[in-house]
Amino acid sequence: MSLPRAELLTAAARFGTPLYVYDAAELDAALARVRAAFGEARVFYAMKANPNLTLLRRLRAAGVGFECVSAGEIARAEHVGASGDALLINGPAKSAQEYAAGAQLGATLIVDRAEEVGLLPPRSKALVRVNPALAVSTHDHLATGAASSKFGVTLEQAPDVLRALRAAGHDARGLHVHIGSAIREAADFSAAFARVAELRPQTGNLEVLDVGGGWSVGADLPGIAREARAAAAVFGAQLWVEPGRYLVAQAGTLLTRVVGTKRTGRNFLLTDAGMTELLRPMLYGAQHPVTALWDDPQPETAGERWDVAGPACESGDLLARDVCLPSPHPGDLLAIAEAGAYGASMSSSYLTRSRPAEALWDGSDWILIRRRETPQELWAAEEIG
Template sequence: MLSPALLQDAAERFGTPLYVYDAAEIDGALGRVRAAFGDARVFYAMKANSNFTILERLRARGVGFEAVSPGELARVRHLGCAGSEVIVNGPAKTREEYELGQAMGATFVLDRLSEVALVAPGTAVLLRVNPALDVSTHDHLATGAAKSKFGVRLEDVERGVKLAREAGLVVRGLHVHIGSAIREAADFGMAFEKLAKLDVGTIDVLDVGGGWGLDADLSGIASKARQARDALGASELWVEPGRYLVARSGALLTRVVGLKQTGRSFVIVDAGMTELMRPMLYGASHPLLALYAGGTEGVFDLAGPACESGDLLASNVTLPTPSVGDAVAVLEAGAYGAAMSSTYLSRSRPAEVMYDAGAWQVIRRRERPEDVWRAELAEAPTLA
C-alpha cells in the first residue's frame, strides 16, 4: 500500500472523502494469483471495482471479466472485449444480458435449470453448482450454503447437464463459488471434492470462482482445485478473483470534522456508509492508519455523517486523539468500496485517483450535486 506521506499528499491535492489506489499493488496481487494457479485462466469479478482504468490495466495483462449485470456487460463491450474474455453470471439475468452476452459470444453460467430454455442453442455454458457447505464467513457472503440463492443443487447437476446438452447448448463445464473472504483451503477443498464426484461426461472447464480471503492459502486452494479438475477430466482451470486483486490496492481517505463524547467516544469524519458500505452491511473490519501525529491514544468509534446509528466505519479502535482536519486512511478498501458507494442523502460520490509510476491520475472525478440529480430533470440547473 502507499506510504503515509503519499496518502497525505493525495488528501491535500484532491480533498476528502477520496479513494486512492496503488497500481503496483494490483499488479502484485495478480502476480500472486498466477504464481499459485499456474496456467489457470483469470477472469476478474468486476463487481469488486469496475472503474475503467482498473479494467483496462487488468485486460492489458491478459485478464478476462466476469459480469453480473447489464451495466457490467456494457462496460466490457465498451472496452472492446471479445466473447472469449467474458463470463456472464448472476441469478437473475435480464433479457438484455442474454441478448448482449450471446451477441458477444460470451460464456454463460447457468444458475438454475430453467435458464437452459433462455439461452440459444450453440451458446457456451457452465453449470453453477451449490455444494451446500457451511463455511467460515458472514452469512451474507456464504454463496455456497444450502440456503443461499445461488447455483443448482448437487442432486440436480447431472440432470441439468443432460438437459443443457439436449437443448443444443455447449456445456463447457462446471462452476462453483462458495462465498467471499474465506481463508481456509479446507473450505474450498470440500466444495471441489463434491464436484469431482459428479458424473457429467466430457467437460473441458472447471471454474472454481474466487472468494479467497486476503491472507488465504492460495497455493493450498490451487492444489485442491487442480485435483478436482483432473478428477473431472477437464483440461482447463478458471478462477474469478475480485476482492483479492484490488482490495489492498485501495484506501478511503477521510478527514476529522469533530470529536464527541456520549456513552462512547466518537471521531466524526466526512466519510461514512455512503462511501464505504461494507462495515454496516456485513460487519467488515478495515485497518485504519492515522495520517497525523496526534495526542494521547484513545479508543474511539469512527462515525460518518449519515443520520443512521449504524453509520460507523470502525468500532472500538485505538487511535491517537486527533484534531479537526486530521486525515485518516481506511485501508483494504479497494474492493466493494467505491463500487458500493451511493448518493443516499444526495451525497456526491467521491473522486478516485491512482498512483502509478510515480504520478497521480484522476480516474473518476468527484461528483457535483447536479450530477446526483441530473437524471431527475430535463435539464439540470447549474449551481452558481
C-alpha cells in the same frame, strides 16, 4: 497500506476527501500471486468488486477476462475490449437484455437454474453453477455456497442440467462453483471441490471447471490452488478462476478527514466519509484497518479508543469500532485500508451525497481516474419536464 504517508497526504490535498486511492503496484502484485498459485488457469476478474474503467483496462492489458453480473457490467467489459472467451455472464436472475448482450459478444453464460436452459440464446456456451451446500467461514450474506443461498443448482441436479443443455444444442462446457467471498478457511474450498469432483462418474470429462474466487486476503492461495487443480484434473478440464476482492482490496484505501469528536459514554471520531462511501462495515460487519496520518503530539502514549462515525443520520453509520488512535483534531486525515473492493463500487448518493473521487498511484504520480460527482449530476436524470 503500501503507499507512503506523504503520498496519501498529497492525494488528499490535491483531490479532496472522501477519496479512494489505489496503488497500481499492489494490484499487479495480487495478480502475480494468483498466477503463481494457479499456474495455467484462466483468470476472470469479478468486476463487481471494483468496476473502475482504468483498473479494468489495466487488468485487460494483462490478459485478464471479466465475470459480469449485469447489463451495465457487460457494457463496461465491451467498452474496454473484452469479448468471447474473455467474458463470463453470471447471476441468478438474468434479464433478456443480459442474455442477448452476452450472446452477441460470444460470452460463456453461467446457468444458475434449470429453467435457464430454455432461456439461453441458440447455441450458447454455458457452464452449470453448482451449489455444494456447505457452511463456510464467512458472513452469512457472503456465503453463496450454503444450502440456503439463492445460487446454483444442487449437486443432484447438475448432471441433468448439463444433459439438457446439450440436448438443446448448447455448448455445455462444464461446471462452476463459487462458495462465497472473504472466506477464511482453506478447508472450505477443499470440501467444495471434493463434492463437485464426486460428479465425475455422471458427467464424464468436461472442458472447464470454474472454481470462482472468494479467497480472503490472507488465504493459503497455493494450498487452495493445489486442491482446485486436482479437482480440474478429475474432469480432465481446464481450470478457470474468478478473483475479485483478492485482486483489488489491498490496492485501495479510503481517505477521510476528521470533522470533530464527541464523548457521550463512548468516544466518537466524526469523519467526512461514512456508509455512503464504505458500506461494508454496516452491511457485513466488515473490519478495515484504520491508520491515523497525523503526528501524535504525545508519541509515547497509546492513545484512546474511538468509534469512527460517518455523517449520515443512521446509528449504523460506523466505519470502525473501538480503534486505538492518537488524539485527533479537525482536518486530520485517516486512512481506511483494504477498501479497494466493494468500497467505491457500493458507494451511493444517499442523502444526495456526491460519490467520492478516485485516484491511482502509478509509481511516479497520482492520476485522477474518477472525478467527484456534483449535486447537479445527481439530480440531472430527474429534470425530465
